[in-house]
Amino acid sequence: MALTQRLDLRQTQSLVMTPQLQQAIKLLQLSNMELSDYVDREIEQNPLLERDEAEFGDGGVQANGDGAGAQGGAGEGPREGGIDQAELAPAVDGADQRQLDTHELTTSDHMAGGSDAPLDTDFENVWTNGSAADGGFDGTEAFGDWSSKGGSGSFEDGEYNLEQTLSGETSLRDHLIGQLNVDIADPVDRLIGLALIDMLDAAGYVTGDLDALAEQLNCELSRIEAVLRRVQRFDPPGVFARSLKECLEIQLRERNRLDPAIQAMLDNLELLAARNVPALLKVCGVDAEDLSDMVAEIRTLDPKPALRFDHQVVQTVTPDILMRLQPGGGWLIELNTETLPRVLINQRYFAQVSGEVRNKAEKEYISERFNSANWLVKSLHQRANTILKVATEIVRQQDLFFVKGVQYLRPLILRDIAEAIGMHESTVSRVTTNKFMATPRGVFELKYFFTSSINGAGGEAAHSAEAVRFRIKALIDGEPPEGILSDDRIVEILKSDGIEIARRTVAKYREAMRIPSSVQRRREKSMRL
Structure with missing residues (x-):
């Protein structure tokens, strides 16, 4: 075959990852907080974009309501400026046939113009200034001046802020320094006490080497240990x-409960952790009843005493999707209006x-900014539409879970949802990342509904791994003290229920739920430890 040079024309199709397409894909996997930050940055960079501060209207129009706009068919694209509504029916075998209505948010439905409503005023509790023409003292005039300055009770000028009267939460360091200043008068010992406070961890334990502290402060180790005993x-x-044992000893000594028997238990905490009752009875030299009382006393102690000063506010999850039961049957699904970014393009400023x-x-800069703004609005609309499609199909697939509970959770993978809605698995994976749905059974991440399958025994249908874990926990919680279930026995019970599972899988699920072995549970329940 001769090697020659020639020119050929070929027509091919390929997907080009443009910056706009990359932006749309990126928006899919962002959480609601990350999306809000991203939109804020875009508004700072694009003068044509602005936040819509208008309040949202009502929850929208029901998908099957009379005259509630057009309903998009299966092959129709999204409407301009909004998201299509769809009327769907659950396709779960054995489930009650109920109407599954998809309730989506549109810009025109939920962004209402106008200003905020005026606040009501209780004029009976407002003090007004008296007339200055009287020439005499008027109590209303004096009190009026007091009220006009904010009602602070002070005759000084300046605005009054109610937040200034709120007391702050005391930190562990401030709490300990206050006791140090009262209990220890020697300045050197106070300095040592401050150094020991700085060595505390979040649980209240002293971390670090006391020998290194003595070398750093150029003092004797015995003096540091003496200050440590005082603090x-x-x-x-x-x-x-400095250890869990010493922490429990300090608390028991304060209660005057540190007797030789309980001291022997503290010296052998590993036996208590293993629920080794015979060994504890031997080392403590007590009977079973006294041992039970000693364990109950240990349980009342605080192994991490400094955590009560941890004032970190727990950040609650804000759901992206809201789901509720309709009065006439079926589920109503809608996007959470509080998490939707409200972005508008200032057409007047652009003109x-x-x-x-x-x-x-x-001219090129203005055109590029306008196209970028249009693409962002379109990407946000497409993101909301995709999230709602995926959530709707998940509810359809897992209908029995919402009706009867976790034991009816079906095995589900990304491919099942992707094939049902006509999207790629990677798209479904991005949509279900960091997205939460508020359901009648609680708030769940969309990833929760995707579980692996466990084969059914005797040719029966497969079972969800999460449902099997729930079944294992229910069996262990209901076992009597005289009938502790071993892993092999749990396998036999599950097999009789039509679940084919190996013993090592039961052990893996049990350990993941932090459930001790049958031997440890038998020791604990026999002695009520």
């Missing part, structure tokens, strides 16, 4: 301990600056 009497009890451009560079 170990501070509140909360158990603080400044104004477009008419005042002076050169080609300015």
Whole structure:
């Protein structure tokens, strides 16, 4: 075959990852907080974009309502400026046939113009200034001046802020320093006490080497240990301990309960952790009843005394999708309006600056900003539409879960949802990342509904791994003290229920749920430890 050079024309199709397409894909996997930050950055960079501060209207129009707009068919694209509504029916075998209505949010339905409603005023509790023409003292005049300055009760000028009267939460360091200043008068010992406070971890334990601290402060180790024993009497009890054993000893000593028997138990905490009752009875030299009382006393202690000063506010999850039961049957699904970014394109400003451009560079900049703004609005609309499609199909697939509970959770993979809605698996994976849905059974991440399958025994249908874990936990919670279930026995029970599972799988699920073995459970329940 001869090697020659020639020119050929070929027509091919390929997917080009443009910056706009990359932006649309990126928006899919962002959480609601990340999306809000991203939109804020885009507004800062694009003068044509602005937040819509108008309040949202009502929840929208029901999909099967009379005269509630057009309903898009299966092959129709999204409407301009909004998301199509769809009327769907659950396709779950054995489930009650109920209407599954998809309730989506549109810009025109939920962005209402107008200003906020005026606040009501209780005029009976407003103090007004008296007339200054009387020439005499008027109580209303004095009190009026007091009210006009904010009602602070002070005759000084300046605005009054109610938040200034709120007391702040005391930190562990401030709490301990206050006791240190009262209990220890020697300045050197106070300095050592401050150094020990700085060595505390989040649980209240002393971390670090005391020898290194003595070398750093250029003092004797015995003096540091003496100060340590004094600060170990501070509140909360158990603080400044160097180990769990010492933390429990400090608390028991304060209660005057540190007798030789319980001291022997503290010296053998590994036996208590293993629920080794015979060994504990031997080392403590007590009977079973006394041992049970000692364990109950240990349980009342605080192994991490400093955590009560941890004032971190727990961030609750804000759901992206809301789901509720309709009065006439069926599920109503809608996007959470609180998490939807409200972005508008300022058409008036665009028309104004477009008419005042002076050169080609300015014209290209305005055009590029306008196209970028349009693409962002379109991407946000497409993201909302995709999330709603995926959530609707998940509810359809897992209908029995919402009706009867976790034991009816079906095995589900990304491919099942992708094939049902005509999208790629990677798209479904991005949509279900960091997205949460509020359901009548609680708030769940969309990833929760995707579980692996466990084969059914005797040719029966497969079972969800999450449903099997729930079944294992229910069996263990209901076992009597005289009939502790071993892993092999649990396998036999599950097999009789039509679940084919191996013993090592049961052990893996049990350990993942932090459930001890049958031997440890038998020891614990026999002695009520």
